[in-house]
Amino acid sequence: MVADSTVVATRLTETFVAEVKDLPITPEVIDEHGRAIYETYLDHKVLVFRAQDIAAGVFAKFGTIFGRPEEHHVIKLRHPEEPTLTYLSNQDEPGRNKEMKTSGQGWHSDYSYKLVPASATMLHGLEIPANGGDTLFANAEAAFADLPEERKAYLRTLRVRHQYRWSPNREDPWARWKYIGAEERRKTPEITHPLVRRHPDTGRECLFIQPHVIGSVVGIEGMEESESTALIDELIAHITSAPYTYRHKWSPLDVVVWDNRCLLHSATTKDLDERHVRRLLRLTTHGQPVTPSLPEVGHSRLSAQSGD
Template sequence: MSNPLQAKSAAQATLRIKPVTPFLGAEVEGIDLSCQLDAQAREQIRLALLEHEVLVFRGQNLTLDQYVVFGQIFGEVQASAKSFFDKHDSHPFVEVLENDAQRPPSINVWHSDITWQKEPPLGSCNYVRALPEVGGDTMWASMTAAYDRLSPSMQAYLADKQAVHTWEKSGFTEYLQSKGREQYHAAQAKYPPVVHPVIRTHPETGKKIVYVNETFTSHIVGLSREESEAILGYLYQLPRLPELQVRFRWEKDSIVVWDNRSTQHYAVADYFPHHRKLFRMTIGGDAPF
């Protein structure tokens, strides 16, 4: 009888990374994430994320523990993502994003995850557990490619600019207010507004990234309201360019991991009132510079 671990290790040799667009997104094939991946496979996946910014793994049947082990390829999985989503009943590392007729989808806005913290996530990961028959896709946009589209003059102008990020600009405000004033005021005290560079540098690739998003960025420091709104309005349009986007259709047992430092994403809300359920995992990051 063959050794199952040997069989799984042999399967890692077939790992294939297939780009989906010229700027971002790749499908990773020929690998079973439920097995114990060797160092070479883990590093290949980690480097693929840096290159393609969004990776899709289809046909993966994982326990939550195995899911967390997968996330650790990219960094430290946070026991609490410090967001306002519900946590899984039996696993502190996993959040539950679930929508149906009683819980309409509400994150159909372009954003990067949790930029309203001093150290936003390195990356995020979603594992689909329930899907509508059609709809419910997710889109990503490369903010690295967005920076490259800026004119040299605009790149130079934005180089030293900083912007304020706050969760109070988003739908989280109404969500927390619905849970009571005490919880809302506690969140205000715990998570005050933070300041990040408008153009951040990727800590691993050294590439420049447009690092503002219309969901959490309130204004550019040192500019008048009119000036700030004009510049941010232009930057907010960049993720909407199809040339910078990739769109993935979810399939049962699919996992997508993305670099939260260099992308924005948009959860398409076209499936209401049907059921959609994802497990989300957040990978710890550091302060943007």
């Protein structure tokens, strides 16, 4: 419900994603229409703004519409003037691990391995190749809503174990064992979140699950591994099936903002030839501990298995 005729959103898929047309992001627009932009974002989950030739400072201010912008914990990744901004790049950049060139590859919700995961994430396309480097989105709220009632009731009772890019196999190319040390592992203990979360603004229920290794998910709490893997695979296949997904093809100067509390997303930079430069500015906002659908299932907490 948006009582503001300046913010006009055109829906791009059946269940989510809208383009906000003819709205240049300026400090005045942010001050005057920030609330309406936020409500439009709640309605559509992903908002696309085209042709935004804006300074880094304006993009940083835009981020404040969607919560409290977070400074990246890795200081050298921060924008020199705007500490809440970082760069995404598929190029070799000084001081970065090679893995960062394809970060975000595979379905995930940002920082789900933290007790307080990200709320919104937004990107501003600075250099965009003619083809490739699309970002994929999946609607975990609509996917949950379409499940049979009995299945929903069962899923509401479960919790999921998460750990920062966990892998049972240290040779696994997706795992971060290669470049996180003992200290970083201590700082990212295993935690659990409810599998079905309630969106803090809309009150609607969403599945909060990601693929096993890519999404930092260890498994379903208290469930035998094969059963847990089968359930995760089934849910991911459902959420990421065609009716619930959108592929964003970037144009230079696009701004895209999405709600991690009810979506999954994935980069596709791994398939992009490095000769085609892709650079974007990125900002995330601080979220809330994950609220369960059923209060008795409990909020996010340290896992009983933590501290190994």
